[in-house]
Amino acid sequence: MGVSKGFGPLPDDGAGPLYLQLQAVLRKAIDEGALAPGDALPSERDLCEHYGISRITIRRALGGLVGEGRLVRRQGAGTFVSDRRAAPERVEKSFANLSSFSEDMESRGLVPSSEWLSRTRGLVTPDEALALALSPGSPVYRLHRLRRADGRPMAIEHSTIPAYCLPEPALAERSLYVALAAHGYAPDRALQRLRAVNFGPEEAALLAVDEGAAGLLIERRSFLRDGRAVELTRSFYRGDAYDFVAELSTG
Structure with a gap:
């Protein structure tokens, strides 16, 4: 051209x-x-x-x-x-299914990608130890990523996992859940909490939205079949990109 x-x-x-x-x-x-x-x-x-x-x-x-x-x-x-004023195609995320960001995007024909913000190894904090049921001084990996779909920023993930689950954090390049499953630590169930937030300057810049824009914060703890906690993740999602749904019954 x-x-x-x-x-x-x-x-x-x-x-x-x-x-x-x-x-x-x-x-x-x-x-x-x-x-x-x-x-x-x-x-x-x-x-x-x-x-x-x-x-x-x-x-x-x-x-x-x-x-x-x-x-x-x-x-x-x-x-x-890009048209930063335009909202991305809305993604319907079920609260009833335990799935990764990559799986959610691929199921809708979108191409997921990640940009590392940081990936470090350290010792568990008191809050992390409580959430993951780890002993003081246990090693953990902290994975901070910007998640995109078709190149458009969609979410910021802050994950902490016990270091025994992966040989190194870089193995979570494409999908954390795929990497965990490959090493025998696939999550079996999770507890999630959703609340509304307004993005501060750092989150807004990463997600290409205005400071103060409405967003969603999901806090997730995932567990193995034997009950051990394997993941603690706090994810900030664009409020103009996601609809969260759950199927309810009277039973």
Whole structure:
């Protein structure tokens, strides 16, 4: 498609890494409306030729703007300017089924992905020890991730799991539940609590919504068949993206 409108030159002074220079050019074009919501970006190859920089640099620049919510990647279609004012397709999440974020998205034809915010090993805190029934000093993994569907930010997850469940936290790259199941620690049941929240500046920035926007906080404790707690997760969901449903009966 070539490179046309909205793609100004890199700064003449050449200050800073090339990927940050390109990000600044594209960010300005998007924020000023030269690149409109829904516009497709040229291919990485066309951008490489236009700016005379490597594909790795292009990918790093675009990846940063995807993380900011200004761009969205669509598998098999390319990279597009996102409409951050538009709500994502609403996802119906059942409270009756124990499923992972990845399973929920894939069941609806969406492509799940994760961005690590942090993944650390440490010793259990008193609150975690109480929730997970662990002894003081027990090692745990803490996994903080931004979850996306088709490139759009949907949820922030803060998970704590006993360290005996996985050899290393990086094994939860795609799905925590898939990784746990692969090592014999698949959750069998869970207790969940849902409440409404208003996003602070950090959550709002990650989820590409306005500060103070309404969201949902789900606190989950998952258990093995033998009763041991295997997961403690606090997840912040976009309020404009989820409907939570439960089937009730009189029995």
